[in-house]
Amino acid sequence: MxxxxxxxxxxxxxxxxxxxxxxxxxxxxxxxxxxxxxxxxxxxxxxxxxxxxxxxxxxxxxxxxxxxxxxxxxxxxxxxxxxxxxxxxxxxxxxxxxxxxxxGPPKGAIESMGDKITSKKIAQEAGVSTVPGHMGLIEDADEAIRISGQIGYPVMLKASAGGGGKGMRIAWDESEVREGFQASKNEAASSFGDDRMFIEKFVTQPRHIEIQVLCDQHGNGVYLGERECSIQRRNQKVIEEAPSPFLDEATRRAMGEQSLALAHAVGYASAGTVEFIVDGDRNFYFLEMNTRLQVEHPVTELITGVDLVEQMIRVAHGEKLALTQDDIKLNGWAMESRLYAEDPYRGFLPSIGRLTRYRPPTETPDYLPGVTPAAPVVRNDTGVYEGGEISMYYDPMIAKLCTWGPDRAAAIAGMRDALDGFEVEGIGHNLPFLSAVMDHPRFVSGDITTAFVAEEYEGGFVGVDLPQDHLRRIAAACAAMHRVAEIRRTRVSGRMDNHERKVGTDWVVTLGDARFEVQIEADRDGADVTIDGATLRVESDWTPGNQLARVSVGGESVVMKVGKISGGFRIRTRGADLKVHVRTPRQAELAALMPEKLPPDTSKLLLCPMPGLIVRIDVAEGDEVQEGQTLAVVEAMKMENILRAEKKGVVSKVNAAAGDSLAVDDVILEFE
The missing domain is CATH 3.40.50.20 (Rossmann fold)
Structure with missing residues (x-):
């Protein structure tokens, strides 16, 4: 070795x-x-x-x-x-x-599969089902428009050397082809040093499902089941799971066998992944082969008990696979959530800065890749630590949080709890979005496609509206926590000897538009909280100052990230970000009379939506712009972002120029 x-x-x-x-x-x-x-x-x-x-x-x-x-x-x-x-x-x-x-694999396999056009031809020759498209390189936007018309809209513009969602655009008409073609070429050149493009039919109602293969240098190979990777934003995966909730055994076997046929056709040796697009009738089409370890490989390790990194090392050392296809058994269910330094409230735009707080949930101590799990598992693959910097130069992924359970429902439940217990401060991050997906009825049912994010969050992610019963549990928990904090304050102040008698029993809890009248009867082990006529037992070891609270409310676990605000708490749980106020009835009566502070008017400003570099400004002072017109292009983490006019107007001032580095909310343009 x-x-x-x-x-x-x-x-x-x-x-x-x-x-x-x-x-x-x-x-x-x-x-x-x-x-x-x-x-x-x-x-x-x-x-x-x-x-x-x-x-x-x-x-x-x-x-x-x-x-x-x-x-x-x-x-x-x-x-x-x-x-x-x-x-x-x-x-x-x-x-x-x-x-x-x-x-990794031999040079020839990398060359053959690394070029999407060549790989598609080889796949067809190996008997693998492929998506209709143009196999040759595209010279310019005019040719791209002509070819797209022949294939039929919608089409997918792809960089031949692309990956990770870079150099990729969906176009629904000629104008989107023309604009997207050049943007994709620029991204491809920046990310891969190769701006060659090709076009293929975009399959509607698609699922992104991939097969993990593992081959040695002696002609042996196995496939290790599939991964469902349909939850994506900007064509990049966010949540993956294994196995897929959609495939049946016959389809899984057919996809696995075709994947191995392709691997053998190029003399593949190492771990690799064959990606497919699958329609609603379980017809599957080859997309590409990734001749490397995939980001989402942990979910495969969790359901198979195979350490893919170890196998890659052994294959590279010349060892024969110790596994046969009969040895590969799919055990339970695994979820992976990619924690990104990005702001889901701003269209998932990148965020950079220092991690002032980074406390992942506790990993399962005795779990190791290569061991088949027998009990629920939490695994967090990360490359950062508290106090470290998230740089603008690299991919914004912070960690890959994985959970395993005996079935899909258990894996999702484990992920919900783990996400709620993941503490990240100092940067924008997508934890609220990940939590929202785990609770979304469509995701829970398994009825997902690659259009899930676009369809379910059409206007962008704006947070989560929790159901009334969950708000009630949060209100009960916060009332009990507030009582603990009040008792501590009376002790610190030394106002009286019997501190508990100084703290009232009647409170009004407000969470956004929700309002609950609460009565608390406490004992040494917890409190009985009466809310909406029902009494809930609340127990927790939370103490003031702790930023994570695990509370049992009516026998159900509530995990919350806790921040202190005047008169209550800032609570983040299950994708929601709530200001919770706990007041006496008289305080609540007076608070209802207070005017609400309005946000500043930014309707006449174009603000930079993320930290980034100005690639170009497309307008000048005095220009009249139309709704939808391109105003500027900002690059962050190698992704170009086009900023457009939201309405008709006249540019009164230009505050930035190409090459400028801007922070979030820096003013780029002002309008009359």
């Missing part, structure tokens, strides 16, 4: 690979840019080598710098993770020339 491997990546995937290597007794080498000098993967590895400036094209994807790090440390093999150099055949070739093992 290898004695030392280098991980040519960063963040959570580098940490993930290091964990398995350490368990196997293999020394690890990390590489890092200036921005990652204090990163978690650097701290975890046995050695670390600096490779350059923060920009990936000057550090993580510079082959010569990685090769120099290998020479410095004597690493015998390299695991590329995903992204960066993971699917770069020139990198695999450089490693081979240096006599260093690549913990």
């Amino acid at each position: 290898f004695k030392k491997i280098l991980i040519a990546n960063r963040g959570e995937i580098a940490c993930r690979v290091i964990k398995t290597a350490q368990r196997m007794g293999i020394a690890t080498v990390a590489v890092y840019s200036d921005a990652d000098r204090n990163a978690l993967h650097v701290k975890m590895a046995d050695e670390a080598v600096h490779i350059g400036p923060p920009q990936a094209n000057q550090s993580y994807i510079v082959i010569d710098k990685i090769m120099d790090a290998i020479r410095q440390t004597g690493a015998e093999a390299v695991h590329p993770g995903y992204g960066f150099l993971s699917e770069n055949p020139k990198f695999a070739e450089a490693l081979e020339a240096a006599g260093v093992a690549f913990i």
